Amino acid sequence: MKFKEINPSPRTLMTPGPVEADPRVLRAMGAHILGQFDPEFTALMNETMEMERYVFQTQNKMTYLVDTTSRGGLETVLTGAICPGDKVLIPAFGRFGYLLAEILERCGADITLLEREWGTVFEPEEIEEALKKDSYKAVAFIHGETSTSMMQPLKEIGEICEKYGALLIVDAVATLGGAEVHVDDWKLSACISGTQKCISAPSGSALITYNEQIGEIVKKRKKVEKGIRTADDVNGSLAGIPSNYLDLAQLEDYWSPRRLNHHTEATSMQYAVHEALRCIVDETLEARWARHSLNDKALCAGLNAMGLSIFGDIEHKMPVVTAINIPEGVDGKVIRGTLLNEFGIEIATSFGPLDGKILRIGNMGYSSQKRNILILLGALEAVMLQNHVKIATGEGVAAAMEVYKNAEK
Structure with missing residues (x-):
């Protein structure tokens, strides 16, 4: 018997867990x-x-x-x-x-x-x-x-x-x-x-x-x-x-x-x-909390600018997970699958009464990086367009970059 050496495909894990170590x-x-x-x-x-x-x-x-x-x-x-x-x-x-x-x-x-x-x-x-x-x-x-x-x-x-x-x-x-x-x-x-x-x-x-x-x-x-x-x-x-x-x-x-x-x-x-x-x-909790919060703000700004709606009571949304409503007529599993297969980015669907209604994006730990947020927004835009969703082209990444720019002032 012969088995292949373990050599996983590179992935950007933007799920609510697990995330990149x-x-x-x-x-x-x-x-x-x-x-x-x-x-x-x-x-x-x-x-x-x-x-x-x-x-x-x-x-x-x-x-x-x-x-x-x-x-x-x-x-x-x-x-x-x-x-x-x-x-x-x-x-x-x-x-x-x-x-x-x-x-x-x-x-x-x-x-x-x-x-x-x-x-x-x-x-x-x-x-x-x-x-x-x-x-x-x-x-x-x-x-x-x-x-x-x-x-x-x-x-x-x-x-x-x-x-x-x-x-x-x-x-x-x-x-x-x-x-x-x-x-x-x-x-x-x-x-x-x-x-x-x-x-x-x-x-x-x-x-x-x-x-x-x-x-x-x-x-x-x-x-x-x-x-x-x-x-x-x-x-x-x-x-x-x-x-x-x-x-x-x-x-x-x-x-x-x-x-x-x-x-x-x-x-x-x-x-x-x-x-x-x-x-x-080494990073300190305060800096770590601030990093997650900033990346969350950039992600949400990008999603909103794109024209996608964020699920739930926004005042009580976690800074480490964001759920978006799946646009009408779109299969969330197709969106998730295309992101994974074409871009190597993994996000998640949901459970119970929210199954098929929302997609969940993680912004956690080592995966909570500016580059990941920007790449995800660009990839999500492309996949939404491919699935005939009317979105504001080019606005998502630009809005997120503006958040990062303002944070540097």
Whole structure:
């Protein structure tokens, strides 16, 4: 048998994830493998935790990685913090709110869904009204809903949850590293992200952080597996965490000075995340947020000048994802396919009630570059013209360039 060497076609990834990994990250992944308890490697783990705290804007001691995708990170935190029978409020304003419900229903939580039209976000008063009506252990929220391009303001909601004694667990998979996230200032009990979006590393690690309140819950659910437990390991008083691999209690010990031999760390992914976070620290969060914001303004200016309409509540649109309404009579899959096949640019369609109605453009991490924005606008214009869409020829790129020119003044 003979197989071809892996040699992927060059692509410009302008999707809501995955996006292009920073070349520095890819280089780091080629470094020599170290043993997981080699002092040199555990020092890298400690540095990763320190840089994560900066990116999450938190002082939480329990801030580390899980060797899984971002969805696995969500499941790790949710199934560790929420016990069977706990009541959880989930305000859903797109596909991924329903994912939180799916995960929690499977671990026996008592779910209440609060639903909003896709393309909008919740007002703080809606959350407070729900918390007045019933007592909830937690509220689980999406920060950046990539299925709709909406971003939920959270500062007031954090204060409301604190007022009513509810944990606030947040999915920041799409936003961390590209839009402002302030875990401590927003009073978030836990926050979860991934590596394949604004962090600009390959998919395969989840970044998590949680406060002492959740830490106490985890301690009460702790049960170290028999093969590695010691006489000092006593089972907690609450129901154990259902997953062994995604067990927050044992993962804590793995990342702590104890270095519990729970699993074998994905060494090359640890290198990747360490380097990706180092790149963020080097750029600074403020500069990174400003870069994403500027590229978003240029993209939106170009789309508007071209005559394409942007979907949803513009005031609450993410700076890292833009959704456009597909012109009437046009097949969105044809637009997406032509961009990919003729220009090597990948964007995304959508899900559920928005399937076939919008196209989604990512502006994330390493892919968030001036050249990518300008090339995408030019290619999109050509493809729209090929599909007989009436647009203002030549205006899109010119409008975006004007935004960049004004930013230099």
